[in-house]
Amino acid sequence: MTQATAQHAPSAGASLVIEHLRKEYVRGKAVLKDISLTVEGRSTTAIIGPSGTGKSTLLRCINRLIEPTAGRIMLGGVDLCALRGSDLRAMRRRIGMVFQEFNLVERLSVMENVLCGRLGYISPMRAWLRKFPAEDISRAYDLLDLVGLSDFAQARADELSGGQRQRVGIARAVMQQPDILLADEPTSSLDPKTSVEIMELLNEVANRNNIPVLVNIHDVSLGRRFADRVVGMSKGLVVFDGDPADLANDHLKEIYSGTSFLGH
Structure with missing residues (x-):
């Protein structure tokens, strides 16, 4: 990490400020048109x-x-957009990510998957030999206890249910000791009961680690129930940003462009 980056290294719960973000996959056709958001403190944003x-x-x-x-x-x-190389890799360690499809290493044990959250902090040789510091192993066991998988530490990831895999993914992300946690549709492939449990767990992670959690979610009712804040996007723009209690049907019609949002 360069001296400039080191001097501004974030701390737990560091604020995220997005200013006029635009993304084009095809020139002139923006997927994100002009996104500006500030997220800070211990909170869950849907x-x-x-x-x-x-x-x-x-x-x-x-x-x-x-x-x-x-x-x-x-x-x-x-400014994450200005970083390259080792500076970018160092800052990525501070951003935990939970994926829709779990992204676990199926042949590895649950414990080994959780410890993957520390790969950016140890040498490639130690990673290859799976030689993690004792404090990392101890913390991994604590996280498995938090997500309710203490009895599955040595089980292979491909032996788990979808909900259990997502719990491993959350533990792995928290193992990074991130300043912010991003969750991309973490409940989309799960049954309703497990979806509620995963959202409860994400809230607990935010509270215990004093960090913000951003969750992309297709289920509006889950977002309303568990989030402190809802951001509604439509056609690459933010069209609602506020308290879940203030999210009215008129807002949902605008967000979903008049299409049915029932069942989301």
């Missing part, structure tokens, strides 16, 4: 909207899995 409106693109721009076309993304005072 991002809702129809498929194709740019919700997943937004999260992937934040952690630079996708390159923004224009705008700034500031985390703890550091």
Whole structure:
């Protein structure tokens, strides 16, 4: 990490400031048109909207899995869009990510998957030999206890149910000790009961770690129930940003462009 980046390294709960973010996959055709958001403190923000409106693109721009076309993304005072190489890799460690399809290493054990959250902090040789510090192993066990999988530490990831896999994904992301946690449709492939449990767990993660959580979610009722804030996106723009209690049917009609949102 360069001296400039080190001086501005974020701390737990660092604020995320997005300014005039734009993303074009095809020149002149923006998926994200002009997104400006500030997220800070211990909170859960649900991002809702129809498929194709740019919700997943937004999260992937934040952690630079996708390159923004224009705008700034500031985390703890550091402009992520300006970082390259080792500076970018160092800052990515501070952004936890929970994926829709879990993204676990199926042949590895649950414990090994959770410890993957520390790969950016140890040498490649130690990672290859799976030689993690004792404090990392101890913390991994604590996280497995938090997500309710203490009895599955040595089970292979491919032996788990979908809900259990998502719990491993959350533990792995928290293992990074991130300043912010991003969750991309974490409940889309889960049954209603498990979806509620995953949202409860994400809220607990936000509270215990004093960090903001951003969740792309297709289920409006879940967003209303568990989020402190709802951001509604339509056609690449933010058209609602406020308290879940203030999200009215007229707002939902605008977000979903008149299409049915029942069942979301």
